[in-house]
Amino acid sequence: MTNTSEVKQPKKTAGPIRTGALVPSLILIALVWSYFFFFFDSHLRKGIEFGASRVHGAEVNVGRVKTSFWGASFEMNDLEITDKEKPEQNLVQVGTIRLSMIWDALLRGKVAVEDASVLAIQPWTKRARPGHVDPPPPPADPKAGLLAKAQEQVMQQTRAKFNENFLGDIADVVAGTDPKDQLKNIQGELKAQAAAEKLEKELTAKKIEWEKRIKDLPQPKDIQAIEAKIKALNLNTKNPLELAGNLKKAKDILGEAEAKIKLVDQTQSQLTGDITTYTNAAASLEKLAAQDVADLQKRLKIPSIDPKEFSTQLFLTMVEKKLTGVRKYVEIARKYMPPKKTPAQIAADKAAAKDDELIPRKRGEGRTYAFPITKGYPLFWLKKAAISSEINQTEWAGKASGEIIDVTTSPSDLGRPTRLHLAGDFPKQNLHGLDFQATLDHTKESAKESIKASIGAFPVMNQLFTPETSSVKLGLKEAVGSGSLTATLADQTVSMNIDSKFDKAKFDFDAKSGPVKEVLGAVLGSIPTVTMNAGVTGSWDKFNININSNLGQELSNGFQKQLQAKLGEAKAKLDTFVNEKIGPNKKKVQDALAGLSSGPGKALSGAKERLSKAMNNAKGAATPKGGGGSPAGGLLKGFGL
Amino acid sequence: MTILFKQLFSLLKLLNSETGQNQIAAGIAAGFILGMTPAFSLQTLIVFLCLFVFRIQMGMAFLACFFFKFIAWILDPAFHAVGSAVLEANALHGLWTTLYNMPIIPLTRFNNSIVMGSGIVAILLAPVIFFVSRSAVVKYRETVVARFKETKVWKMMKATSFYGWYVTYDKHFGS
Numbered sequence: 001m002t003n004t005s006e007v008k009q010p011k012k013t014a015g016p017i018r019t020g021a022l023v024p025s026l027i028l029i030a031l032v033w034s035y036f037f038f039f040f041d042s043h044l045r046k047g048i049e050f051g052a053s054r055v056h057g058a059e060v061n062v063g064r065v066k067t068s069f070w071g072a073s074f075e076m077n078d079l080e081i082t083d084k085e086k087p088e089q090n091l092v093q094v095g096t097i098r099l100s101m102i103w104d105a106l107l108r109g110k111v112a113v114e115d116a117s118v119l120a121i122q123p124w125t126k127r128a129r130p131g132h133v134d135p136p137p138p139p140a141d142p143k144a145g146l147l148a149k150a151q152e153q154v155m156q157q158t159r160a161k162f163n164e165n166f167l168g169d170i171a172d173v174v175a176g177t178d179p180k181d182q183l184k185n186i187q188g189e190l191k192a193q194a195a196a197e198k199l200e201k202e203l204t205a206k207k208i209e210w211e212k213r214i215k216d217l218p219q220p221k222d223i224q225a226i227e228a229k230i231k232a233l234n235l236n237t238k239n240p241l242e243l244a245g246n247l248k249k250a251k252d253i254l255g256e257a258e259a260k261i262k263l264v265d266q267t268q269s270q271l272t273g274d275i276t277t278y279t280n281a282a283a284s285l286e287k288l289a290a291q292d293v294a295d296l297q298k299r300l301k302i303p304s305i306d307p308k309e310f311s312t313q314l315f316l317t318m319v320e321k322k323l324t325g326v327r328k329y330v331e332i333a334r335k336y337m338p339p340k341k342t343p344a345q346i347a348a349d350k351a352a353a354k355d356d357e358l359i360p361r362k363r364g365e366g367r368t369y370a371f372p373i374t375k376g377y378p379l380f381w382l383k384k385a386a387i388s389s390e391i392n393q394t395e396w397a398g399k400a401s402g403e404i405i406d407v408t409t410s411p412s413d414l415g416r417p418t419r420l421h422l423a424g425d426f427p428k429q430n431l432h433g434l435d436f437q438a439t440l441d442h443t444k445e446s447a448k449e450s451i452k453a454s455i456g457a458f459p460v461m462n463q464l465f466t467p468e469t470s471s472v473k474l475g476l477k478e479a480v481g482s483g484s485l486t487a488t489l490a491d492q493t494v495s496m497n498i499d500s501k502f503d504k505a506k507f508d509f510d511a512k513s514g515p516v517k518e519v520l521g522a523v524l525g526s527i528p529t530v531t532m533n534a535g536v537t538g539s540w541d542k543f544n545i546n547i548n549s550n551l552g553q554e555l556s557n558g559f560q561k562q563l564q565a566k567l568g569e570a571k572a573k574l575d576t577f578v579n580e581k582i583g584p585n586k587k588k589v590q591d592a593l594a595g596l597s598s599g600p601g602k603a604l605s606g607a608k609e610r611l612s613k614a615m616n617n618a619k620g621a622a623t624p625k626g627g628g629g630s631p632a633g634g635l636l637k638g639f640g641l
Numbered sequence: 642m643t644i645l646f647k648q649l650f651s652l653l654k655l656l657n658s659e660t661g662q663n664q665i666a667a668g669i670a671a672g673f674i675l676g677m678t679p680a681f682s683l684q685t686l687i688v689f690l691c692l693f694v695f696r697i698q699m700g701m702a703f704l705a706c707f708f709f710k711f712i713a714w715i716l717d718p719a720f721h722a723v724g725s726a727v728l729e730a731n732a733l734h735g736l737w738t739t740l741y742n743m744p745i746i747p748l749t750r751f752n753n754s755i756v757m758g759s760g761i762v763a764i765l766l767a768p769v770i771f772f773v774s775r776s777a778v779v780k781y782r783e784t785v786v787a788r789f790k791e792t793k794v795w796k797m798m799k800a801t802s803f804y805g806w807y808v809t810y811d812k813h814f815g816s
Contacts, residue, residue, distance in 0.1 A: 021693055
């Protein structure tokens with residue numbers, strides 16, 4: 001007989017270690033390793049391309065990225081930054097960027113780069129295909145980012161000064177456009193006219209108000225009544241008690257009279273104040289009229305032949321680009337390398353943290369405490385990056401050298417400003433004497449940046465001073481440019497100076513109007529070198545731009561003969577138009593003001609004179625006949641009468 | 642997802658078996674630590690590594706983590722208070738400064754009030770949770786499972802051929 005029932009073998013007890021997980025663990029490790037070996041570098045490259053393109057505003061390409069885990073190193077090759085102006089070329093191409101990080105810092109969750117190198121710098125290299133350029137940011141969107149807002153702030157001010165068709169307007173005046181016809185169509189009220197009408201209404205109301213107030217003021221008869229009251233008192237009595245009582249009464253009565261006179265005095269000074277205010281307001285009508293003339297000049301596109309205006313209109317776009325560029329990069333630097341917080345900012349942060357406590361916290365938010373860094377690193381710290389480029393490295397490489405020192409996310413902790421210096425020559429691109437120095441001092445509460453850049457020579461090709469849409473085209477076909485830029489920024493203030501020079505200038509110009517083209521040809525033919533100096537001072541929300549150029553001066557002189565008479569005539573027409581419009585209102589205002597001075601003003605002066613006279617009489621009545629030597633006289637003095 | 646379901650089925654099997662109470666209790670304790678920790682940090686990674694290397698019931702750990710996450714959310718203000726008190730203690734300032742300046746340690750995010758508070762609570766209570774849940778599992782088997790095995794429904798089911806197939810399948814392919 002066979003035993004068919006199976007003998008149940010006791011299952012082997014498994015140990016505490018999951019030995020079965022060995023293979024999956026190895027597979028997982030292999031997968032992770034494979035990802036980092038095969039894909040991580042290319043994903044990082046794409047990430048850098050995306051991020052850099054967003055910041056720069058035009059396509060940025062990276063040829064190759066190589067990272068090493070054990071060496072904690074990073075290498076990037078063939079970095080191409082598209083030129084926003086000419087997308088078919090690069091602004092700069094960098095052959096290699098190499099940096100090695102410190103493991104000690106990485107283990108602390110920080111990135112500290114001991115040494116980095118930037119090699120084979122090549123400006124203006126040709127791209128394989130034109131790079132994508134982001135469209136300009138839309139006008140002030142309250143939700144727009146910090147950079148867009150900063151750029152918008154600058155452009156709002158420059159655009160207010162800019163006339164896109166400045167030379168086109170000059171051409172129109174040369175062609176003989178008469179502003180008289182355009183003025184007929186202007187239906188809108190002038191500022192001066194509106195102000196005069198408002199002033200006139202106010203003055204009429206004031207006159208009525210003052211007349212009413214004067215009526216309510218004490219009249220001479222009131223003082224005469226007081227005088228009668230005093231006379232009724234017996235101040236010559238020999239009874240000392242009665243005399244003292246009467247004198248006290250007299251003093252009270254006189255005090256009452258003085259209060260009334262004081263009220264009249266106060267009213268008179270208030271009226272004088274009103275008259276002064278309205279006289280000034282009437283005088284400001286002249287300024288408003290001048291402003292109206294200027295506005296109309298702009299509205300009717302009547303240009304000015306002031307050399308400064310010529311220079312401003314020709315070079316404002318160039319200055320604007322440099323200004324927005326400086327603003328943008330300084331803003332980025334301040335965002336990622338923030339200056340030390342002021343006590344007010346620290347207090348605000350603490351208050352915000354307290355407010356947060358009232359709202360239920362999200363899971364895991366908590367409060368993160370910062371302890372003193374005794375042996376540590378900022379979140380990011382690039383100690384030193386050496387820039388070097390030799391002519392023989394690649395075809396378009398130049399000879400350049402420089403260094404970037406102490407780029408960090410915590411400048412206040414590090415206590416050292418960031419310094420950048422680059423100098424070089426790029427003979428293939430005809431770019432000589434490039435020198436760039438910048439110091440970004442964010443170590444203290446107030447951020448300070450200073451930039452000094454200069455270039456000995458660079459080629460200028462097809463640079464237009466006028467917009468493409470302008471009916472008059474003016475620009476440089478070819479020239480050798482040189483220039484310098486110095487900028488000092490502290491908190492919200494800016495001081496910038498730009499000097500540019502274009503030698504061997506060959507101009508490119510065109511105009512539909514024959515006389516304009518003739519003038520341009522004559523003027524530009526005698527200018528071998530164009531110089532431009534621009535100064536920007538003030539704060540970012542309100543700055544002044546002062547642009548001077550010999551081109552502006554020469555063009556102004558050139559158009560002077562053609563335009564002076566016509567512009568003078570046009571301006572005279574505007575003056576007449578404005579004066580005719582506001583003349584009647586101005587006269588009404590003057591009449592109303594005169595009415596206020598002669599009516600209530602005169603009435604109040606007369607009333608005051610009469611009251612003073614009555615008061616003197618009352619005081620006389622309060623003087624006892626015995627004189628100052630009598631006992632009553634002594635008492636009077638004692639009562640202060 | 643398949644792994645998760647597999648883990649949950651194996652949890653049910655283990656829970657109703659006669660062994661593995663330590664694995665289940667360790668799973669609950671590990672899930673407790675994971676659930677209490679507010680965000681991904683170095684200590685979370687260490688717990689995951691333990692789950693992977695040691696025979697801790699993963700299904701139970703994930704289930705417990707899910708459950709304790711809700712409790713932790715309610716307890717966050719208390720964790721914040723504990724963490725803040727510890728991090729602000731003058732006597733410990735030197736220790737925190739040293740740890741803050743050491744490599745690797747800052748990756749634990751110990752300087753966050755909730756991470757510190759929940760970490761302290763989780764480490765202190767994890768052994769308690771382990772022993773309590775182990776005795777709860779034993780109690781469950783003694784009362785619920787034993788009683789269920791005595792029911793007619795279970796006996797009827799055990800007598801079916803389907804159950805026989807299941808046992809055979811489990812013998813060959815079950816973990």
